Amino acid sequence: MKSYRKKICLFLIILFLWLIVAGVDYFYLQQKRTKPNEITIPPTEQTSTPIVMPTNTAAPQASAEFYPPIDQFKEQITKKFFGAYITPQNSPVQPERFKGYHTGVDVEYKDVTADVPVYALADGKIVYSGWVSGYGGVFMIEFNLNDSPHTALYGHIRPSSLPPKNKAVTKGEKLAVLGTGYTHETDGERRHLHFAILSNSRIDLLGYVQQKSQLSGWIDPLTLEYAQQ
Ligand SMILES: [Zn+2]
Structure with a gap:
């Protein structure tokens, strides 16, 4: 009976640790996946558009x-x-x-x-x-x-x-x-x-x-x- 309870306890601890490891892993992967998306939005392009506006071509x-x-x-x-x-x-x-x-x-x-x-x-x-x-x-x-x-x-x-x-x-x-x-x-x-x-x-x-x-x-x-x- 005691060894049976011990086994369940051990199983739960392993499960708990696995969940933590898996959770951290998942979080890390998500961050990696979103990073390239952020890079493809070039802030330089957004700021350069108003400067390029051709105001003098109509003159x-x-x-x-x-x-x-x-x-x-x-x-x-x-x-x-x-x-x-x-x-x-x-x-x-x-x-x-x-x-x-x-x-x-x-x-x-x-x-x-x-x-x-x-x-x-x-x-x-x-x-x-x-x-x-x-x-x-x-x-x-x-x-x-x-x-x-x-x-x-x-x-x-x-x-x-x-x-x-x-x-x-x-x-x-x-x-x-x-x-x-x-x-x-x-x-x-x-x-x-x-x-x-x-x-x-x-x-x-x-x-x-x-x-x-x-x-x-x-x-x-x-x-x-x-x-x-
Ligand atoms: Zn005439």
Whole structure:
């Protein structure tokens, strides 16, 4: 009977010790298993992400943008695009008195009765301002495009609102308003903006050229990038 109890006691002690050893072992193994997981979370990557944020890549694009010369600029070019060959017979505007390749774009405001302001597309200087047959009021801005001087022409402007020659202008500045249609202000034309960009800094008031090759003296204004209004 005594030896039987002794055996049970011994068994329990062995079992107890085994449980302790097994428990320690298990704990040790668990720790080993979780350690590599901890290593695969690289804290350096987490801290480096905010530093890499490209805040300056958008800046050159923004500075390359021009200010739309008039509200609804792209949407309202519906009749005469750059380079269109216009004759009195085929013209979308009737009656038509011009013939040739259109050197700019026409932005239409025929049905607008309120004053329609025009804005400086870029920083620059007024290099021409006056009344010219075919336009009524017209002015030109010299500005930089790809680091070289160009000129932009705004035609059919109310003469009394024209900015003075040599005035320095800033991008987005309101400079004048469109002339009233079918009056001396537009030299009898409907209310619209004739907007052209010359490929260098010369002053050239031609609204149409007779040879297609002559269009190289102008740039399609729609190829420039404009800021959203
Ligand atoms: Zn035009």
